[in-house]
Amino acid sequence: MGDNVRSNTFNGTSNRGTAPPPVSIATGNPNSAHRVPPVISQANRSRMQHKPPVTKQFQPVPYSEEEHAVIQERLNKVLGPEYVSFRPGGGGQNVSYIEGWKALNLANEIFGFNGWSSELISTEVDFLDLNHGRYSLGLSVVVRITIKDGTFHEDFGYGYIDNAKSKAGAFEKCKKEAFTDGLKRCLRCFGNVLGNCLYDKTIIAKMKKFKVDPPELDKSDFHRDPLILQRENIKQQSVRSSVPDGSKGTSGSNQQPAQAKRPMHHQEPKAKNNNNGTITPEPRDTHGIKNPESLAKTYDLADFDSFVFSDDMPDENELEDHDMNDGIEEYALNKNNGESDYSNTLSKASTPVTNDTNDKAGASKHNNNTNTSVPELVSFINAKLANILQKSPEEVSNLPSYNTRFVSNSIRRTVDPNKSVPIKRTEYSQRVHQTPPISKPTNDYNSATPLGNKRMIGMPPSQVPQSKRPHLESKASILPLLQTIGPYNEVAEEYEPDAAVEILNTAKILVIGAGGLGCEILKNLALTGFKNIDVIDMDTIDISNLNRQFLFRPKDIGKPKAEIAANFIRNRIRDDSLNINAIFGKIQDKPDSYYKSFDIVICGLDSVEARRWINATLVSFVDENLNNLIPLIDGGTEGFRGQSRVILPTITSCYECTLDMVTPKTTYPVCTIANTPRLPEHCIEWASVLEWPLKYPDHKFDADNVEDVEKMFELSSDRAKEFNIKGVTKQLTLGVVKNIIPAIASTNAIIASSCCNEAFKILTNINPILSNYMMYSGDDSIFTYTYSHSKKNNCSVCGNKTKKIQAKRWWTLSNLIDNVISKQEIQMNRPSISTSRMNLYLQKPEMLEEMTRPNLNRKLVEMVDIGEEIIVTDPNLPIYLKLIINEFNGPENEPNDINALLAT
Ligand SMILES: [Zn+2]
Incomplete structure (x- = not known):
């Protein structure tokens, strides 16, 4: 650019003759x-x-x-x-x-x-x-x-x-x-x-001898945003009405008349005839802006346009402090002296379609019309009132105007923005020695507080160190939450802060599980100020728990989790009014009356079976008047993923409703394990299921025994070598034989926090509760997702319990049981089957099992009618199912060919 020597042009308009012949458009061809x-x-x-x-x-x-x-x-x-x-x-x-x-x-x-x-x-x-x-x-x-x-x-x-x-x-x-x-x-x-x-x-x-006057712009040259124009119009109107009569004129009274137009594009250049100036050449662009005073008249479209070519960019300091609107406004102010002229411009600008630019008389007429259409009163109202106004515009004078300083009661401010109060020396002097001195200059407001190294603004004044603080006083941080009546209180008029505080003292909470989630849940509940907590767990402490189950110490290994956890909390909180009660045992062993004594149940379990049991138990308590409704909060984690959910038995979807979402336990076909292993897991499974009983017939494998694990690892490794499979490690061996679910303390903390917050809200009623399923994903994609899982109509716990199935004519009772076991949404491992007429097969007690066992090989079609109710129960689950056979189809006898079997 700007290069006068162009020797390497490759098509020729060069006068130097070095380039190829010129390509001319002169021929028109x-x-x-x-x-x-x-x-x-x-x-x-x-x-x-x-x-x-x-x-x-x-x-x-x-x-x-x-x-x-x-x-x-x-x-x-x-x-x-x-x-x-x-x-x-x-x-x-x-x-x-x-x-x-x-x-x-x-x-x-x-x-x-x-x-x-x-x-x-x-x-x-x-x-x-x-x-x-x-x-x-x-x-x-x-x-x-x-x-x-x-x-x-x-x-x-x-x-x-x-x-x-x-x-x-x-x-x-x-x-x-x-x-x-x-x-x-x-x-x-x-x-x-x-x-x-x-x-x-x-x-x-x-x-270079020509002097070109900088172009004057007319308002009509601009393409303007209609909305901005309208606003300017309104603004100018109000400015005009506030200016006293004597000083209507604006400052730029020495400007040229409005008719001066930009010379560009519309005039043929007349270089030869214009030969009357002898001005020395400007070192810069002749349109250049030389001083700030000339800015108003020399504003060019290019200066308003961000689409300026990079190589033609005007100097930054030339454009300093003059953005587009500045220029236009200044321009407008300078250009017009009198009021009529002024609004003339405005009216022209506001009607770009008609664009009757230079017709002053026409524009003046226009002006009169415009004046009447611009409302004199400009004020704001809130959105609600705006709706009313749209329906009946005549209401405008009756409506209260919008108060920009209004602050809703529901928004709590820790700092009053309208007030500036000095902080007393006594309020911050106590902490001076705790904070290292800040060496940066105090005018650096990013790094230092206005008080230098003193207490941070907005922090509560420090008192006694936390460890010595009585528990009751530490509740002060929770009280403001409870004492605020906001729009989210279910029934704001009936919400009583005092009652909500009292709930902390009286509510009875059951925590099921004192593992990774349980430790977090117990800690949260106790620190929140709940006073009556029961914790039940059937496990003892293992060394592998210590990395995340922080209520336990190495000396606790082998002891019951529930008891150690309760002890730790008791010692930590040191509050005589805290009742924390530990139960070392199975949840199934406690009577209904025990569960009915709680206000809420929180589960931190790793067992699907235990969850199904407590879910079904709590659902069974609720009668048609919703008496005995005990909310159940369930948390679960696996590695970086987790979920928390609120189950209001019989009202929301229950645990059983979502059973098909539970990842089934990984199992491997025995034939693969025995004959064609491909994965390291196959080798470990082979070692534990097939090889161990053969090699150590008298010794049951114990996953907590280091020697046993070592032996199992050796067996698996040998198997892997034989089939040239890589990846068998001690860790994996332990994982496969114990079916260990990966767990990490941080994910437990996230899920436990969510569970405890929901419990707090359910009990105190201060805010809406989770409805009803929150999942957290922290591995391949990071998100939380909350949704309302709907109740399943045919849920075997909370829904219509009758399931319709199609049976084959050749099915024996045993085939029906296989079918029930294989159904993901039923998940019964040991179903007992009966009809109103007879017990078809019972798993317990032993005597009845023996009596009904022959039925397993009898044809179903001989024992059950179409449409007859079949009751399915499982001794491990407090639930039952009703099956109805819709239809018997297929051949009379079981096909012996596997393909034919699949075809049916
Ligand atoms: Zn359900």
């Missing part, structure tokens, strides 16, 4: 624009980032002779001085150039906005150097401009930057610069008026 092969080598072409375009931008349309003559005449003209910019070049010389945006405007003017197109043919990075963290980049592009009749010119453009801070910034600058450069160089190939004349030194020398 599209075929004459033959393509000159580009300078860039084929090898380089293949490396280019942009593929050459395969389709033409538009089909060539030949110009008519008339059109052709007009275009040619325009192209032959020399650029008017207002188009030419100067900037200092090398050797103290001024370089003339045309700004990119002006070139575009010219092209649009000459060819029509739809009469030409530009393409980026290729881009090539010539060099990219990284030096001391700075990027230097040089980049060349090939640009093609095609006009309507198919004639095109190609030229290269170049962009470079030295020592740019960022790579992306360097590319951005260079690509834009190169493209603009290429575009301008292409355009100049079309003729003088598109820039070629700038290479004629005699013309330039003469042109």
Whole structure:
């Protein structure tokens, strides 16, 4: 750009004769624009980032002779001085150039906005150097401009930057610069008026003598945002009404009349006739902004436009503090003196469609109309009242206006924004010695508090160290939560903060499980201030628990989890009113009356079976009047994933409703384990299921015995070697034989927190509760997702318990039991089956099992009628199912061919 010596142009408008013959559009024949092969080598072409375009931008349309003559005449003209910019070049010389945006405007003017197109043919990075963290980049592009009749010119453009801070910034600058450069160089190939004349030194020398007045802009030149215009209108109206009569005029009274228009684009350049000025050449763009005072009149569209070409960017300090609106406003203020003139402009601007720009009389008429349509009163109302207003606009004077300072009671502020109160020395002096002194200067408000190294603003004044603080007083942090009556209290009028506080003292909470989740839950509940907590767990402490079950210490290994956990909490809280009660045992052993004594049950279990049991038990308590409804909160984690859910028995979906979402325990087919192992797990399973009983018939494998695990690992490793399988480790061996669920303390903390917050809200009723399932995912994608799982109609616990099934004619009772066991949504491992007429098969007691065992091989069709209710129970679950056989189909006898069996 701006380079006067262009020896390597590859299509010829150069006057120097070194380039190939010029491609002329003078003939008007599209075929004459033959393509000159580009300078860039084929090898380089293949490396280019942009593929050459395969389709033409538009089909060539030949110009008519008339059109052709007009275009040619325009192209032959020399650029008017207002188009030419100067900037200092090398050797103290001024370089003339045309700004990119002006070139575009010219092209649009000459060819029509739809009469030409530009393409980026290729881009090539010539060099990219990284030096001391700075990027230097040089980049060349090939640009093609095609006009309507198919004639095109190609030229290269170049962009470079030295020592740019960022790579992306360097590319951005260079690509834009190169493209603009290429575009301008292409355009100049079309003729003088598109820039070629700038290479004629005699013309330039003469042109420098012309002084071009900076263009005056008329409001009608702007394309304005209607919304902004409307606002300006309203604003100006109110300004006008507040200005006293004597001072209506604005400051810019020395400005030129409004008729002065931008000379660009609409006037033919008249360089020869305008030969009357002898002003010394400006070292800069003749449109340049020289001083702040001239800003108002020299504002150019380019200054308002962010689409300024990077290489033609005006200096930043020239544009300082003048953004688009400043300019327009200043312009408007300066341009008009009297009131009528002023609103004249406004009304014109507000009606861009009619655009009767220079007709003053017409505009004045307009003005009168506009005045009446702008409302005098501007005020705000809130959204609710806005609805009323839309229905009956005449209400406008009766409605209270919007109070911008209003703060809802439900929003609690710890700092009153309207008040500034000095903090007393006594409030912060106590902590001075605890905080290291801050060495940074105090005026750095980011690093130091206004008080320097003193107490942070907004922190409560420190009292006695926490460890010595009585538990009762520490509840102070929770009371504000309970004492605030907000819009989320279920029935705000009936909410009693005192009652909510009292709940902390009286509520009875059962925590099932004192493992990873249980430890967290117990800690949270006790620290929240709950006083009556029972914890039940049948497990003892294992060394592998210590990494996350933080209520236990190495000395506790082997002891009951529930008791140790309760002891720890008791010692930590040191509050005589805290009743924490531990039960070491199975939940199934406790009577109904025990469970009915609780207000809420929280589960932190790793057993599906125990969850199903407590779920079914709590659902069974609820009668039709919703008496004995005990909410159940269930948490669960596996590695980085977890979920918490609130079950309101018989109201929301229950645990059983979601049973099909539980990941089934991984099992491996015995034949694979025995014959064709492929995975390390297969080898371990083989060792534990098949090999161990053979090798150690008298010794049952104990996963907690280090020697046993070692032996199991050796067996598995040998098996793996035999089949060339890799990946058997001691860890994996333990994982497979114990079926260990991965667990991490942090995920337990997240889920336990959610469970305890829900318990707190359910009991105190201060905020809406979880409805009803929150899942947390922290591994491959990180999110929490809360949704309302709906009750299942055919849930075997809370829904219609009758399931309809289709049976085969050849089914024995044993086949029916297999079918029940295999159903994921039923998940009964040991079903007992009976009808109202007879016990078909009972798992317990032993005597009845023996009596009913022969039925297993009898045909079902002989024992049960279609539509007859079959009751299915499981001794491990307090639930039952009703099955109804819809239909018997298939062959009479069991197909012995496996394919036929599958086909049925
Ligand atoms: Zn259910």
